[in-house]
Amino acid sequence: MTQDELKRLVGQAAADYVNANVPEGTVIGVGTGSTANCFIDAIAAHKHRYRGAVSSSVATTARLAQHGIKVFDLNEIESLPVYVDGADEIDPKGAMIKGGGGALTREKIVASVSEVFVCIADASKRVPVLGGFALPVEVVPMARTAIGRRLTALGGVPVLRVTQDGAPYITDNGNEILDVKHLTIHDPRALEAEINAWPGVVTVGLFAGRGADFCLLGSEAGVETIDYRSDR
Incomplete structure (x- = not known):
């Protein structure tokens, strides 16, 4: 599969995870970038289940709005059960480098208040030690x-x-x-x-103090679910 196909694969896997684990009527957190866009496109088919989303960037807000998904300011929200976002690199403990798309500050804010952080990435983003990506x-x-x-x-x-x-x-x-x-x-x-x-x-x-709880990692073999919570 191409990298774009892998991104769509994990975007759909994230939508399936959210639909199965997040109660109806809640607000979800959405990250920024090409992989997060795949999640937005996949979750749009189920938008009636949710009140809306908190966005981590102007670009994400625009894409959510294109799908008719209501965007909330984080200050309006009392709780955020899940945050779904990509990564530029992720290590064996769920620490990440993020910000290739320029939205690192807002991504970190939304991630910090989420109950569960789901990272979605293709297998090329998994590294033994962070730093290969600037x-x-x-x-x-x-x-x-x-x-x-x-x-x-x-x-x-x-x-x-x-x-x-x-x-x-x-x-x-x-x-x-x-x-x-x-x-x-x-x-x-x-x-x-x-x-x-x-x-x-x-x-x-660096997203280490608040790293990923899970990673849905896409490869030719399919989507691998990695749980980092036991390593903390």
Whole structure:
């Protein structure tokens, strides 16, 4: 199967999981990116079961609206039984690098309040150690150079994310992103806490303190369900 076919496979598997495990009339959390889009497309056929969704980005809000799914502000919601999102990398304990699509801050906020975090990914995203994918760090623009120096001191190579015309990429929150290459992240939880503590960092794209509870991993053999909760 192609990577797109694998994404559709796990998107459908996530919709099946949500339909089987999440009560009717609730609000679900939805992530950002091409794999999350496959989940949105799959869950749209069952949208009558749910009050609506909390979105992690402007792009996801638009796709949900296209399917006629009501989008709630997180401040309107008392509980979120499930959050479904993709990953750029995921390690054997469910820690992830996320943010390739630029929505890491809102993704982390929605994930933090969800009862269950379901990661959906193709098998290429499973790695023994995080760091092969450049680590996104969303920063307040005035702190970009200062944060870059600190990331370099960690052994990384920070690169400002830019658009096709060479302008700085601006997040939905009005900030910039440094993509940090050449890191080997043996302790993602500790590195997440360290970088998040630096003044000027909005958030780092390490999801370790709140990692995935499950991963629905698509491969040629089908969809593998991995449960990380016993490792915590």
